[in-house]
Amino acid sequence: MHQVPQPQVRHGDAVRRTRRADQALDTMAAEVRDGLARRPLPELPCKYFYDERGCALFEEITRLPEYYPARTEAGILAEHADAIVDAVAPVEIVELGSGVSRKIRFFLDAVRCRGWLESIQMLEFSEAALAESVARLQHDYPEARVRGVVGDFASDLAALGPGGGRLILFLAGTIGNLHPEELPGFFRQVAAVLEPGDGFLVGVDLVKDEACLHAAYNDSQGVTAEFNRNILRVLNARLGADFDPWDFDHRAFYDPKRQWVEMRLRARRSLQAHIPKAGTTLALRAGDEIRTELSCKYTRETFPSRLRGSGLELERWMTDPQDLFASALLRRR
């Protein structure tokens, strides 16, 4: 039950790669090739935004005045973290897509105060961000066993091992990056690494006024545009591609019918890009677009409807006073 405090763990011990992460370049090549082959709309998986520069640009986005989700969620968690911890009574906190892991601390502090903290796990695609979070959290929570798993939350949840006394955090509205049709399968995979009574806290960005959403993804300083173009730099660096990011305009818009924001890159001129390690060439005419991200928005009604048959139940729905963002506490039945 109670873990003996571990000595300071070196990165090499505490950060584990999933087998898929070891094949990361092959996987990336295949996903990029398949995505760019889609018609009418070529696509790139949005996880490839997040090299070191991409992580830094996302951090900058979270500080923009127009980008309400980050600070709104922080307000909700500051208010409710203690009650969530009391409801679930976890000994382990897990964060999916943890990035630099600041919000996890609301929960770690609450669990520590109650004397329950045994272990922390983070599943994150960016190895650099993960190594830094593991080192910081191990330093600040020396009584906990801290483990990082390099992996993709869409495919690598099994690497977390069996649950029991577990609270999984999936913050920032990142669930919006999954297509709505992927949610039932994703929830089933989450349920499989939880035991009855364990918790899953999901940050959900809400359907709202179109102008507000438009501003959040088209900031006046152009940080989001640079974040969007960064995916092409990642393809250049990792797959040997020859994109000129300045051949592309940033485009982001809300689709009220699908209730999602789409980000795209639109070619300013006709061009050919070679992506040698993906074994493909992309030919675009001026005005042609590549979809780089979906960010789905939900409501108090549409979100729980995706839980059916998953083994997870909605226990609490916590929002800010303006109903911009929600934290949904789900429990494994």
Ligand code: AVJ
């Ligand atoms: C990673 C899903 C939280 O969709 O709002 C920010 C990423 N994209 N600006 C989002 C993002 C453009 C973000 N999430």
